[in-house]
Amino acid sequence: MTFTKNILLINPFVYDFTAFDYWAKPKGLLEVGKIFTELGFTVELIDCLCKEDKDMAAFARQRSGIQQALVKQYGTGRCCRQEIEKPPNMNTIARRMYRFGIHPDLLRERLKNLKTKPTLIGVSGIMTYWCRGVKETIAIVKDIFPYTPVVLGGIYPSLIPEHAREYSGADIIFSGKVTKERLISLLQQTGLCTTISGRTDHADTCFFYPYPDPSYGVINLSEGCPKNCTYCASKILRPHYTGHNVEMALQEIKFFADQGIQDIAFYDDALLFQKEKRLLPFLEQVVDEFPLLRFHTPNGMHLDLLDNKTADLMYRANFKTLRFGFETAQPELSIRTGLKIRLHNCKNKIEILKEAGFTREHIGIYVMIGLPGQTVESVEESLEFVRSCRVNANITEFSPIPGTIEFVNAQQNAPVDFTADPELQNNSLLPLRDRTFSFDVVNRLKNICYRAPRKSAISDHQMPSVNRYFMLNQGKN
Numbered sequence: 001m002t003f004t005k006n007i008l009l010i011n012p013f014v015y016d017f018t019a020f021d022y023w024a025k026p027k028g029l030l031e032v033g034k035i036f037t038e039l040g041f042t043v044e045l046i047d048c049l050c051k052e053d054k055d056m057a058a059f060a061r062q063r064s065g066i067q068q069a070l071v072k073q074y075g076t077g078r079c080c081r082q083e084i085e086k087p088p089n090m091n092t093i094a095r096r097m098y099r100f101g102i103h104p105d106l107l108r109e110r111l112k113n114l115k116t117k118p119t120l121i122g123v124s125g126i127m128t129y130w131c132r133g134v135k136e137t138i139a140i141v142k143d144i145f146p147y148t149p150v151v152l153g154g155i156y157p158s159l160i161p162e163h164a165r166e167y168s169g170a171d172i173i174f175s176g177k178v179t180k181e182r183l184i185s186l187l188q189q190t191g192l193c194t195t196i197s198g199r200t201d202h203a204d205t206c207f208f209y210p211y212p213d214p215s216y217g218v219i220n221l222s223e224g225c226p227k228n229c230t231y232c233a234s235k236i237l238r239p240h241y242t243g244h245n246v247e248m249a250l251q252e253i254k255f256f257a258d259q260g261i262q263d264i265a266f267y268d269d270a271l272l273f274q275k276e277k278r279l280l281p282f283l284e285q286v287v288d289e290f291p292l293l294r295f296h297t298p299n300g301m302h303l304d305l306l307d308n309k310t311a312d313l314m315y316r317a318n319f320k321t322l323r324f325g326f327e328t329a330q331p332e333l334s335i336r337t338g339l340k341i342r343l344h345n346c347k348n349k350i351e352i353l354k355e356a357g358f359t360r361e362h363i364g365i366y367v368m369i370g371l372p373g374q375t376v377e378s379v380e381e382s383l384e385f386v387r388s389c390r391v392n393a394n395i396t397e398f399s400p401i402p403g404t405i406e407f408v409n410a411q412q413n414a415p416v417d418f419t420a421d422p423e424l425q426n427n428s429l430l431p432l433r434d435r436t437f438s439f440d441v442v443n444r445l446k447n448i449c450y451r452a453p454r455k456s457a458i459s460d461h462q463m464p465s466v467n468r469y470f471m472l473n474q475g476k477n
Ligand code: SF4
Pocket: 225, 226, 227, 228, 229, 232, 233, 234, 235, 269, 270, 300, 325, 338, 472
């Protein structure tokens, strides 16, 4: 090994009941890689959740008990997984638990075979309830590189830094937004680098997406959200809404298209907000210059901000997956938590989408189940309302996000202490936290979605419920 200014970034493997790659990339970690590259460092990425990784596939073939990754429509899919024993406090859960992603032995091998010893190792922590995978990944890293500083950043250490400090094993906890200034300051504080050879200004000079044969690209035109829903961490992680440079976004699209990538997912929380400034000019160019690309919006968009012109441009730009936040038809709960859209307006806006050419195959409306104070009957009504609009309802199980109002509300009546144990904040464990939404009830509600005679681009059988926590936060780690 030679010693150079080399930075290693790792997106850890995860423990969960389900982990579907619904265009999910560690966007924050990729931003870190981009900034370090601009600063003149050599940056390597090990994404333990990469489903296109050929080494992981070969390893899975050799070891029994590991299921291969699956790539499905539009680049979505599932990375390889191995069933593991559930922790004792989850034994009552009638679901299998898995380690998703790279096998720890293969991660060790990869680290040992690195050509250059890293100067600094950055690890991302996304969901708070994925903290075990973070801890185990860092333990492996520390075993191989005991003297290399490990920095943990992302949503998990931003939302519960004290837990991350005590539990993860990282040397440095990096909470909050990643900026070039903060990363330079981190390097100087750690004494790793006093002189920077690359660009320290704000000019974007490169794209960092070092995936082998990527099946999709990810992009955002903005950060943050002007709304402040009581179950969402957007305002905590990104207090201010800011727009990105459209020209830069178009260059990024070209970068993806040049690699043969066809599917692009937007990570914006508020893609339609100030659309005249960014989305519309962006799409006008896309229609002319990138007619073969397909677009997807896994984060729910604001349906009330939609108009005919936008719907028409989105259709012509080849949007294939449209998701909109709706959450609940229960009036007082909707108003208390953030009111995405009123019912009559929702129907009108869906008509606008249909007039533009979209069908139910394209359109999915998120309905939340398990919000504190929500009744089962109101969820049924919400699902029936969405079905009556002749579009797909996508169920999202409520996951309490630390720092939000609904986290506190949910904990007050919960039979388990999920504040102390972030693993219990998993959306799949809703029935453990809220007796109203038992497994039977949750399954019955999911079946209401299946009942509709429809053909979905991403069927609910592929992804029975959406891990909305990730969607509400994935662009900000
Ligand atoms: S749930 Fe959506 S609309 Fe509400 S604050 Fe979060 S990102 Fe914004």
